[in-house]
Amino acid sequence: MKLLPPLLLIALLLAIWEASCRLLHVPTYFLPPPSAVALALVQRAPVLFASALQTFWMAIQALIVSTVLGGGLAVAVSLSGAAERAVRPLAVALQVTPIVAIAPLVVIWAGLDNAQLAVVSLAAAAAFFPIFSGVLTGLKSADPDLERVFDLYGADRFQRLARLRLPAALPFALEGLRVAAGLAVIGAVVAEFVSGSGAAQGLAWRLLEAGNRLRTAELLAALVWLAVLGLMLNAGVSALSHAILRRRA
Amino acid sequence: MADSEAGPIARLLGAVVRYGEAARPRTIGPLDLTVQPGEILALVGASGAGKSTTLRLMADLEQAASGAVALSAARGRTAFVFQSPTLMPWADAQTNVALPLELIGVPRPEARRRAAQALASVGLGDRLTARPSQLSGGMAMRVSLARALVTDPELLLLDEPFAALDSITRRALIEDLHRVWAARSPDRPLAVVFVTHDVEEAVYLASRVVVLSAADGRTVESLSVPGALPRPAGWRLDAAYRQGAEAVAASLAAAMPSPLPLEGAGS
Numbered sequence: 402m403k404l405l406p407p408l409l410l411i412a413l414l415l416a417i418w419e420a421s422c423r424l425l426h427v428p429t430y431f432l433p434p435p436s437a438v439a440l441a442l443v444q445r446a447p448v449l450f451a452s453a454l455q456t457f458w459m460a461i462q463a464l465i466v467s468t469v470l471g472g473g474l475a476v477a478v479s480l481s482g483a484a485e486r487a488v489r490p491l492a493v494a495l496q497v498t499p500i501v502a503i504a505p506l507v508v509i510w511a512g513l514d515n516a517q518l519a520v521v522s523l524a525a526a527a528a529f530f531p532i533f534s535g536v537l538t539g540l541k542s543a544d545p546d547l548e549r550v551f552d553l554y555g556a557d558r559f560q561r562l563a564r565l566r567l568p569a570a571l572p573f574a575l576e577g578l579r580v581a582a583g584l585a586v587i588g589a590v591v592a593e594f595v596s597g598s599g600a601a602q603g604l605a606w607r608l609l610e611a612g613n614r615l616r617t618a619e620l621l622a623a624l625v626w627l628a629v630l631g632l633m634l635n636a637g638v639s640a641l642s643h644a645i646l647r648r649r650a
Numbered sequence: 651m652a653d654s655e656a657g658p659i660a661r662l663l664g665a666v667v668r669y670g671e672a673a674r675p676r677t678i679g680p681l682d683l684t685v686q687p688g689e690i691l692a693l694v695g696a697s698g699a700g701k702s703t704t705l706r707l708m709a710d711l712e713q714a715a716s717g718a719v720a721l722s723a724a725r726g727r728t729a730f731v732f733q734s735p736t737l738m739p740w741a742d743a744q745t746n747v748a749l750p751l752e753l754i755g756v757p758r759p760e761a762r763r764r765a766a767q768a769l770a771s772v773g774l775g776d777r778l779t780a781r782p783s784q785l786s787g788g789m790a791m792r793v794s795l796a797r798a799l800v801t802d803p804e805l806l807l808l809d810e811p812f813a814a815l816d817s818i819t820r821r822a823l824i825e826d827l828h829r830v831w832a833a834r835s836p837d838r839p840l841a842v843v844f845v846t847h848d849v850e851e852a853v854y855l856a857s858r859v860v861v862l863s864a865a866d867g868r869t870v871e872s873l874s875v876p877g878a879l880p881r882p883a884g885w886r887l888d889a890a891y892r893q894g895a896e897a898v899a900a901s902l903a904a905a906m907p908s909p910l911p912l913e914g915a916g917s
Contacts, residue, residue, distance in 0.1 A: 546736040549711050554726055554753035554801075564749065568740045649740045 535577020539570025688839025
């Protein structure tokens with residue numbers, strides 16, 4: 402039973418939390434007891450589920466966009482040393498710039514009435530770097546003696562890419578994807594805080610709304626959903642990468 | 651092709667290779683070596699004597715800063731076996747062995763058919779679909795040897811290929827190499843250059859042993875080893891084998907930088 406120790410710890414912490422709220426008469430708008438959070442999870446389930454689905458969908462779209470752009474750019478750049486030296490500083494600049502800081506710009510570009518596009522773009526920007534960096538590192542990770550085998554038989558750069566560098570890059574790309582999945586969820590929430598969510602309201606909207614109305618139990622319930630979302634996405638990508646790597650190993 | 655068959659298959663004349671940055675340059679050579687078609691040549695020398703550099707020059711994987719390198723093998727007819735099997739871990743044995751043929755433009759079905767033949771020739775005809783991770787070190791090295799042989803090379807270069815294997819496996823692979831070498835038709839002979847640290851291995855394997863200087867890779871001595879290849883059973887008990895090994899060992903010792911005099915240490 403590997404699950405038993407963490408479950409016991411969680412149960413213990415929840416019990417302490419519940420007991421202290423009741424014994425110390427903590428106001429529920431300040432810190433609701435776990436029972437109140439559970440009640441909010443049940444009562445607001447349809448709304449929270451719809452919002453979680455919305456945030457999930459935004460994160461998935463962002464992940465697809467950043468995989469295509471980050472992976473594609475890494476492959477293109479790897480074909481020329483000069484191109485890599487030119488692009489790397491720009492990619493790092495994008496990585497170290499907080500997405501909150503570029504959000505107003507992206508909202509203007511996407512159009513104020515097109516908040517979803519802005520959210521996806523910002524989340525994709527957040528998820529871009531690990532994929533770009535992972536693929537680029539992976540493309541250069543092949544055994545140097547194996548590279549020499551390709552030299553020996555006069556392989557052209559596309560043979561080298563298809564037969565050696567892309568397969569060598571796959572584990573690195575999948576690890577980049579795993580990191581990017583977490584960043585895409587964070588990016589989707591932060592971007593929605595900053596740019597609003599238009600007609601479809603994600604978890605960030607629920608968090609803001611519950612906070613403004615001092616519905617603290619609902620706020621915590623939304624946070625629970627957010628954590629579940631991140632864990633699910635991470636587990637999904639891990640399972641995908643295990644399946645792919647096991648099939649070829 | 652008649653011209654190239656008459657002359658050496660590879661020839662280094664005063665080839666010098668420079669490594670490292672401009673501040674701390676490291677020079678190997680001048681290297682002089684001639685490899686005749688169909689001969690088996692062992693290259694021995696201390697670590698850093700330039701054995702690997704010599705092989706890479708003959709494979710055209712390295713450029714000489716000065717001197718001449720003349721290579722007469724056709725494109726794709728020079729093969730290289732590295733210290734480790736260097737197989738693609740994501741591909742099965744047959745795909746790994748078919749790779750050189752596909753890279754030089756042989757259609758995939760024919761490449762795979764010839765790869766299966768090459769694997770059979772090293773005793774792995776039943777392991778076509780095995781991944782490198784499913785093979786022992788000796789079997790992985792056999793796959794690597796099959797990959798080198800699949801293009802019917804004229805020149806086979808081996809860089810301490812069996813150093814990581816146990817001595818039983820090593821002996822079996824040397825017999826394999828002799829068998830493959832002897833099976834080639836006389837009009838398309840296979841020249842082998844084999845780098846090793848092991849004096850006995852060099853003498854057993856080769857008809858000629860070249861000793862490189864530890865300091866800069868210059869050739870110190872070229873000793874011919876008597877006796878037929880492949881070696882008859884029990885040849886390791888033969889006087890020619892023992893004498894050959896002693897001669898190479900003596901030449902190698904002379905090529906080493908002289909050790910500090912021990913008697914001077916106490917005074």
